Amino acid sequence: MAQTVDDIAAHMGLSVTTIRLVLLGKARQYRISRATESRVREYIDEHGYQINHSARSLRLKRTDTLALIIPRLSNHYFAYLAELLERRCRQAGLQLMVACCDDSEENQQALIDNFQQRNVDGVFMVPANAKLAATAARYFDNRLVLLDRDFGMSEYPVVVSDNERAGYELGSKLLEFCFATQRAPSILLLAGNPYMPSIDARTQGIKRAVKEAGLGRKNLQIQTAPRNGFSDGKSAVQDFLRTGHDLPSVLVTSSIPVFEGALDALRAEGRGYSCDQVLATFDDNTMLDFLPNPVCSMRQDCPQMIDLAFAEMQGLMTDHATIRRHVSTLTLVARNM
């Protein structure tokens, strides 16, 4: 263990106050004599001093620590959010603790308990459901910012993407492409966990695009899956093919992991899959640029989302700012089309 302020004071025959004022750089400003100040500075330069954060936290009832609860880091979207938020926190002198709940409600509750015990100053979270968000708000005295999923609770600040509009734009673009290239305007949407507001909004957006194009329900087939992972995409495709359906012109997935699982299954099953198959997904990935197919993706503006979320948190930690709902715009990225 490093030296404490008491140690230094004792060794130098001074009081803790004197040492502390020098340490805080308040020496000149307040009252310490030049001589004393430089003596202390020298001693510290030589022997070093590292503050004990546990003690400071106990005293101040503040840990300068924030938490981020996400489903998983192996999903690039969440990893990128985590990277951006970690950097932002660090720049502000705060420590970020990242934890994954694997989309399990029990895990998320356990994490909330844990972060409460560890006295984190505030929490960013991708809520598993509305109830957990409410619990977290109570535990953390409303220093809570919700990310990615909007359960419609106006009591807490939330930062989401405009998923309905994204679905609409994506759907419109895809149908337009079908008409332009003499493809049948038929879409298969693989939706992981339709109970999540973000996934549902995306679905609704696509439905609206189909409807406004004057098309009907046979032009849009929807295959749902319990979650948003690789295996969900895979089994969704398998389930779809098993029913004897032909593959529609366009395949849309609700997230990158679902996209990967779906393509994996498609390539294995074969059945009419080729480079002509139009692919589309929500979220983005550089590798999509390199596929031979026509590929379309809706990219979320992660830097903006994190900026907004962090600003909200800063508001909550200082003045009790107004609670706001931020909706960030997605960008359509089209390749080979």
Added chain:
Amino acid sequence: MAQTVDDIAAHMGLSVTTIRLVLLGKARQYRISRATESRVREYIDEHGYQINHSARSLRLKRTDTLALIIPRLSNHYFAYLAELLERRCRQAGLQLMVACCDDSEENQQALIDNFQQRNVDGVFMVPANAKLAATAARYFDNRLVLLDRDFGMSEYPVVVSDNERAGYELGSKLLEFCFATQRAPSILLLAGNPYMPSIDARTQGIKRAVKEAGLGRKNLQIQTAPRNGFSDGKSAVQDFLRTGHDLPSVLVTSSIPVFEGALDALRAEGRGYSCDQVLATFDDNTMLDFLPNPVCSMRQDCPQMIDLAFAEMQGLMTDHATIRRHVSTLTLVARNM
């Protein structure tokens, strides 16, 4: 703030010891009367109790917290390591703090200072250089496990992949494929930051494969870049093409971000790039399955690496275990070849 043990004791007219013994489940085992125990249990069930971790840490000089320092989370390899380690720590009742140093030595030093002040019990890190590893070992009383990069310091436990052998296997496979498909046996290696031991080992492995195949230096061209990011891959390709070289049959990259940058540039520049271009990279990505080219990758065994690393840390935190160097084996994954 939640209730403290003192609060509960005061409210119930008991002493803190009594409350604590019940809380710890040592009531029966020790001496508390059944009546008292159930009274206390009821009270706690009703009013709840969350331990104050700051106070506990101060007293015990132990935070039950570990740190992980990696270059960045937007690289899937590191994100996956982080996810696995976070889960492993959580299962052991420990908190993991993940921080990104962006491959900057100053950032890494700052993070080491920060984690020292926060009294973390141990640190996992991808060292930027040998000196920083030594510093960290001093700061954290040797509770340090190095990951991914082996600077040859036998004093500290380290978990790495067998990069030389991976390079050799990858090189051999690629040359073999060239012969089998009547391609000229020529390789271009794009190596991000050749000063990193892992990258250097990969390079040496490929060199050995070329040599053992009876080929010479004109069969292996190496273009280096300062780091291992997207822009490095991009500029490496641009630099290579600018010198008027033709693109060799095989393009190998030292990491996925370099791969992405390289392909991005290739597709833009055009010059002889097609689906016939053989591609290869270290590290793995599901999307590689979907490229039309012959693609080869060397996949690291992240779960095993994290198991080994965590076991080492547990050793360091209990008995002072022997310092070990773990070398994990990579798996070759070939597509369309």
Added chain:
DNA sequence: ATGAAAGCGCTAACAA
């Protein structure tokens, strides 16, 4: 079978 008290290292209020 239960209680009291010291002390971890820091901060802030109050003395001198």
Added chain:
DNA sequence: TTGTTAGCGCTTTCAT
């Protein structure tokens, strides 16, 4: 211009 002290909530040791 500098010093003293209480107390944050917990754990541990020693008394009753």
